[in-house]
Amino acid sequence: MKTIHKLTVLSALLSLSSCGDMLELTPPSSIVAENFWKTAGDAEAGLMNAYNSMQNSMTQNFIIVPLVLADDARANSGGNFTRHESFVATPVHGNVLDHWRDVYAAVHGANDVLANVPNINDPALQKDRVLGEAYFIRSWAFFQLTRLWGKIPLPLQPSKSATQDFQLKRSEVAEVYAQIIKDLQEAEKLLPAAHPGNNRARPAKGSARAWLAKVYLQRNAQGDYALALAECEKVMADAQYRLVPGANFASIFAVGSQNTTETIFEASFRPNRSTEGHDLDNETVPFSGAGFRMRPETKIINAFQASTGDLRAAVSLGTHNNNRYIRKYEAAPPTTNIRGNQTTNIVYLRLADIILLRAECLNELGRTAEAIPFLNQIRTRAGLQPTTATSQAQVKQAIEDERFLELAFEPHRWYDLVRWNKAVGTVANLTEANRARILWPIPSRELDLNPNLDQNPSY
Template identity: 30%
Template sequence: CTKQLTQIPDTSKVLSNFFTTESESEEYVNATYAALQSQGLYGQYQPCISEIPSDNTWDQVPANDNGWAGQLDLFSTIPSNGILSRNWQDAYVAIQRANVVLHRIDAITYQNDSIKTARVGAMEFIRALMYFNLVRTYGDVPLVTKETTDPNAYFGQGRTAAEEVYTQVIKDLQDAMVRLPLKADKAGGIRRSAAQALLGKVYLTRGRYQDAVAVLQDVVTSGQHSLMATTDKVFALNNENNAEIIFVVQYASGVNGATEGSALQQQFSPSGFESGAKGHNLPNLSLYRLYSSADTRKGIYVDTTKQGVPYCKKYVANPANLSDGGSDYVVLRYADVLLMLAEAHNELGNSAGALDNLNQVRKRAGLSNFENTSKQALDAEIALERQLELIGEGHRWFDLLRKGNAVQVMNDWFTAQSVNIRIDKHHLLMPVPQDQVNTDPAILQNEGY
């Protein structure tokens, strides 16, 4: 009878006898990718955090859903905001999964060693992506790079200086760049260009323009990527994982009982536009008006409802099940790389390099070449082109933070829009989620919250 006291569940796997084979290792890798789909990350909240505060998008119904998205829009974010709480938690879930794989995969024999190496690179990429987002959103964040054996060990750890987090991000991406293959073994898997493009973005953020140019240029010369000929091909459902795509979080409709779809279209469509539409992250009318009539992105990337409310068309809902859309969420793509290259070249005084990259994107949108070589004019034009090309992809707020002009740009914009909001420096960081401060007082709150 005594052996009855040891019961192993029939329908759940147990960590103590898991992660022993290549297929189980692969399952953990898949779950680490899957962590990116979660609501707190690219499933909904990451795009909210990195775009709603900016002048690109707004929350049409700020009071809805506890006012969380509305607070981001109106700069009235309070520490108990649920978007931030989930975002923080889900980011660390993804990081921990990557840590588990990185810790355990050494002991696993893969039939093909290059696949195993690629997995290590992919996990480093995901970990770096998460920390890069965290550090840009919250500033200092706790840095954990090992598998958790005792969750209590983290009480009292507190937040790690942003500098140190960046060091880890750069190291992970440099390592990943070496380990990742040129082409992924699975559709949409993480490959070398993803690490390069992300590292380029990190360098740009850190003001290391020379390094940024070098690593971004590697993406260009890799021969793996190109712009789609026309804008309607970039986000087309039947053209996913095309040559312009560098890294996406993938979704699919109607798979496994509608558990692999995205609710982004439903969340980010004007209220009443379709069933369940929440209107949480809509392009501003002011931005919509910046698309010239010649711009082929107008009507493809953004459009307006019959009532004249602009919305983003990059995410397509599934008409049979509106929260089960099949559109991938684009994290990195070639147009972004070209615009980052343009920005880096311009910062280094290389207007020719800047114009070349910028005009590739303009040309594809059906616009004439930009020819002004003044650094200031180019800077403004590149920033604008990023707004128009990357609308709805969660870049603008981080772009403003990177350029260091967020306070100025936003206050000017509020004035122009007759909106009675003014921001200051403390708004550049989000508050640390209150539940983290509550759990461990060693996690200190950001200034001003």
């Protein structure tokens, strides 16, 4: 059953009494233009529409599917997870269409804001901040789309007709990345350094910089290591971002703990509302009432066992009735019936990721001696001894191994393997024969509606 997700903390912060619950906001595209986009409240409502679409796509397909594609988790039952794990998903599978639709809905919501908010004359409107958030949302959406589908349609203006978007051709990957980078650079200029209450559920300048570093590394073009390094340095120079102590590592993911100093961007959920949580606990724990549709892969269990004294192990892995399970999304004790209405924040960007990316960039640029202290910063926080790696090749492997453990069960491993060109040879069900299936199929419905779309190879 598809869970409805809401970025509810944002709507509470906005205090838009005329708008009510976020899902009750009327999408701007369905409002007569002359009656909307007049006030600061209209701008915030339009932005919430984009955020709502963004969050609809932020759990199952954004987090869980990349885990089973990679080598840190595996599917525990049939259905969508097993199809993706086996690289046999097809253009007619529902979650392929759902994710395409949900992420493009975020694009269209952002486009509405970017096209209309500049024309609003209301002294109460924080125009730069609203536009910066819209640019961030659109960049996030395009990045997610191109990582999964490669070449994609690139709508940059609001839809003027029901058929307009069904005429767009797929833009080349290089063009998509250029637009993502442009959007993030605009977001960085416009976003505030921080939000009131240190709220990490709204992107700030550091969020744009961190996301831009990841974009450069995923693109992996000539010069991108230097560009990514510069963004990592900016994030790490921002005093508001600090690693939490190793003894408090669990606080990054714990129920009731949000906006830690380590978080750069996270999604928040309203507590005590059974229809507004997410379902990552339901998918990952073996407790009563849970689906337990995915579990940790033996490889990562063994890796944590070999990492003697690692403080991250007990936070990342749990055991219940002889079942090893993913603990980072655990919402309640084993005796609690799980209903899939978790309110724990989901962390998408955090400082440890950026520190390891900085180490990687330095090492790839031949500055290995400078990279090692950043690698050791993460190891020391985890209660481990400094690395014994010294050569560039050794440090490269040590950084990759550290990312595997530090970011276990967070949605980064699959994309790391792809950008390192190590997915084939690391992931059990991916071989040279089916390498093309690293990319997802274009949904059949989209091909039927748009004669200008072509299918990805091997589908």
